[in-house]
Amino acid sequence: MTQMDIETLDRRAREILTANDRGGYTLPTAGLYPYQWNWDSAFAAWGFARFDIDRAWQELETLFSGQWPSGMVPHILFHKPDPGYFPGPEVWGASNGPIPSSGISQPPVAATFARAVLETDMEAGLARARGLFGKMKDWHRWFMAWRSEAGAIFITHPWEAGRDNTADWDSAMALIDPEGVGEYTRRDTAHVDPAMRPTKADYDRYIWLVQRGRRLGWDDAALARDAPFRVADPTMTFILLRANRDLAALADALGESRAEIDSWTQMLIAGSETLKTPEGHYTAINLRTGAHTGHITNASFLNWYAGIESPEMMAELQAAFAASPYPVPSHKVGAAEFDSKRYWRGPTWAMFNALIARGLLDMGHVEEAEALRSKTASLMAQHGFAEYFDPLTGAPAGGGTFTWTAAVWLAWASPSAGAK
Ligand code: DGY
Numbered sequence: 001m002t003q004m005d006i007e008t009l010d011r012r013a014r015e016i017l018t019a020n021d022r023g024g025y026t027l028p029t030a031g032l033y034p035y036q037w038n039w040d041s042a043f044a045a046w047g048f049a050r051f052d053i054d055r056a057w058q059e060l061e062t063l064f065s066g067q068w069p070s071g072m073v074p075h076i077l078f079h080k081p082d083p084g085y086f087p088g089p090e091v092w093g094a095s096n097g098p099i100p101s102s103g104i105s106q107p108p109v110a111a112t113f114a115r116a117v118l119e120t121d122m123e124a125g126l127a128r129a130r131g132l133f134g135k136m137k138d139w140h141r142w143f144m145a146w147r148s149e150a151g152a153i154f155i156t157h158p159w160e161a162g163r164d165n166t167a168d169w170d171s172a173m174a175l176i177d178p179e180g181v182g183e184y185t186r187r188d189t190a191h192v193d194p195a196m197r198p199t200k201a202d203y204d205r206y207i208w209l210v211q212r213g214r215r216l217g218w219d220d221a222a223l224a225r226d227a228p229f230r231v232a233d234p235t236m237t238f239i240l241l242r243a244n245r246d247l248a249a250l251a252d253a254l255g256e257s258r259a260e261i262d263s264w265t266q267m268l269i270a271g272s273e274t275l276k277t278p279e280g281h282y283t284a285i286n287l288r289t290g291a292h293t294g295h296i297t298n299a300s301f302l303n304w305y306a307g308i309e310s311p312e313m314m315a316e317l318q319a320a321f322a323a324s325p326y327p328v329p330s331h332k333v334g335a336a337e338f339d340s341k342r343y344w345r346g347p348t349w350a351m352f353n354a355l356i357a358r359g360l361l362d363m364g365h366v367e368e369a370e371a372l373r374s375k376t377a378s379l380m381a382q383h384g385f386a387e388y389f390d391p392l393t394g395a396p397a398g399g400g401t402f403t404w405t406a407a408v409w410l411a412w413a414s415p416s417a418g419a420k
Helices: 003-020 038-048 053-064 110-119 122-146 167-174 200-215 220-224 234-254 259-274 298-303 311-323 350-362 366-383 403-413
Strands: 152-155
Touching: 003 038, 003 366, 003 403, 038 053, 038 110, 038 403, 053 110, 053 122, 110 122, 110 234, 122 220, 122 234, 122 259, 152 234, 152 259, 167 200, 234 259, 234 298, 298 311, 298 350, 311 366, 350 366, 350 403, 366 403
Parallel strands: none
Antiparallel strands: none
16 A cells, blocks of 8 residues: 555545534434434544544534433434434434434444543543543443343344344344234435345344333333343443443543442453453353354354453464455354355454454554454555445445444554554
């Protein structure tokens, strides 16, 4: 990549963030995702911090303006109606917070990126970080109260982990009979090739679970009783563990107490161990049966991000490098469920690789972190800022001009970012 290529790509990535900006919040991509999504926004803040620090803080502040009194931060904030998306606010029926929203949360990367933004803005940023600190702590407390199974964080809907149709949910989804879900019209397949999206069987169950939540008024205690979908998830567990460590660092920077946060960290470390299979791999657990799914997904590789060393996962990482010239895919190449184009069942995601590489770098695996960065950078340089990519050919898939892909280019993959 020449200096000119890098400058062109940096400019293009900034243009994508600016074009997806709706004034205070950023859409993941217009059309397919026309609202504010929780973890997409936190990634956007990381990207904005490269060229507009005020806008970076604002992204996080707008996200927390939708926080529910319980501490939960919804996975979608429906700031303005948009008929191009299903299921919209009328389907969720969630009026528990200050802004119409979904009724579930998403992986809590916000504290990690708030810390990263603060590191680029130590002077002026302290006041902004202080404004967010208590809200982030309330959110983490909500996870520990309502989503912890002995320190492993579970999800109650596939959309909660962000990995909508990963094979990790298959056994739990098979236990759901979506009887009475009724007719509905999907909008996602009008924007993207259906072969790149979840199946109708998946959607029936997604919507059935939303209908159940709505019926129960999105009340945490009611939802927890006999939850039909309950899967302990490496994405959530490792991301909350990492975010907790970053929240504790923010507590130190702000002169706040970190005792409660540290106690959660200890619980999450113990919970992470329960995700480990006898082979030493981190996989999801279907809590309705107690069985590990046994699938090696991109979430399995977040152990370093969470501060956990694993020779077994390092061997898997080397196997992934040998199987494909592209960065870590969402499902192991060659596994029975692998589907190179279908969303979280095979495609490689730049944002996930950014998290994996951050963890590797923090734990001293400099060579592997740099390999992931340069593989991801080449992918974007050749195929643009797509939502995800085919891990066999590199072909772009899903939505185009994607906010978090552009953000991770700016903050991490671009040679101009200094690989942090
Ligand atoms: C979707 O609509 O595809 C989203 O992933 C839900 O969050």
